[in-house]
Amino acid sequence: MANLYDGKMAAIYDAMYQTFVNYDDEYAFYNNLITENNASSVLEIGSGSGNLAKRFHKNNQNYIGLDYSEDMIAIAKERNKNGTFIKGDMRDFQLNETVDCILITGRSTSYLISNQDINKTFECLHKNLNNEGIIIFDFIDANRFIPFTKENPVITHEADYQDIHYIRESHWDTNMSLENFMLEWSAKYYALINGKKEMIENDFSTVRVFTRNEIELFLYLNHFEILQTIDRKTYAYDTYVIVAKKIKL
Known part of the structure; x- marks a missing residue:
């Protein structure tokens, strides 16, 4: 887990x-x-x-x-x-x-x-x-998500909360060496601080x-x-x- x-x-x-x-x-x-x-x-x-x-x-x-x-x-x-x-x-x-x-x-x-x-x-x-x-x-x-990730290698989500603008850039890789339908997910999290995009965290996990x-x-x-x-x-x-x-x- x-x-x-x-x-x-x-x-x-x-x-x-x-x-x-x-x-x-x-x-x-x-x-x-x-x-x-x-x-x-x-x-x-x-x-x-x-x-x-x-x-x-x-x-x-x-x-x-x-x-x-x-x-x-x-x-x-x-x-x-x-x-x-x-x-x-x-x-x-x-x-x-x-x-x-x-x-x-x-x-x-x-x-x-x-x-x-x-x-x-x-x-x-x-x-x-x-x-x-x-x-x-x-x-x-x-059946729908794997083709979507192939067509959209980077998926960006943005959100505003308590006067901070957050950005998450996600990348999905289909790992054919793994069992079942598994993907490796990596994401970079940013916040716009004084007009500049600053990285605040990285995340990675294997999902199915x-x-x-x-x-x-x-x-x-x-x-x-x-x-x-x-x-x-x-x-x-x-x-x-x-x-x-x-x-x-």
Whole structure:
């Protein structure tokens, strides 16, 4: 699992994503799916700096956040004084009580590099869900994303937050020596300071993108029934969102 968004990167991530993502729309999207499936207790995996958590708490919902980064959790706790956040790994965690719904947000499935990672994650989700509980998660569509990266070798995102203009230049390389559909992602982060572009951080990770057939088979093998597949555009990449129900063993 990549050690993303620790230290200085956590604050940069939080600042940039305030303008990348409309969190009110993001909350409404996920909450509609939760409500449609009559779920009352929610675990969000990849809860990050607590932006969705803020909306769940505002509406007095039974919410827990789980993230791999202690620094992101620190920001989330500052933003949500009475919130519950757990440091954990989506491949291996145990809640005190099972929940009705588990979300994996922010394309966090991209950091499940191996088939073993994916199977362990779905197995872990299964055991932490109530009977007939649901999972909702997004993933980057390999069939569309890999050609996009070939045609766009450098992808630039810009954001203004608290009077600072941030720029992120991302580069994606398809590594044919690696298993599955994996890409090496590198990014340079800049801020415009006194009119000058100054580098503030570098980031690198290996990520995985998926085909729909892969995801469907992983879910079938791990005792989930797909209820809905949603083709959804995000601020950067075309994704699919899956809603799947736990099948009782």
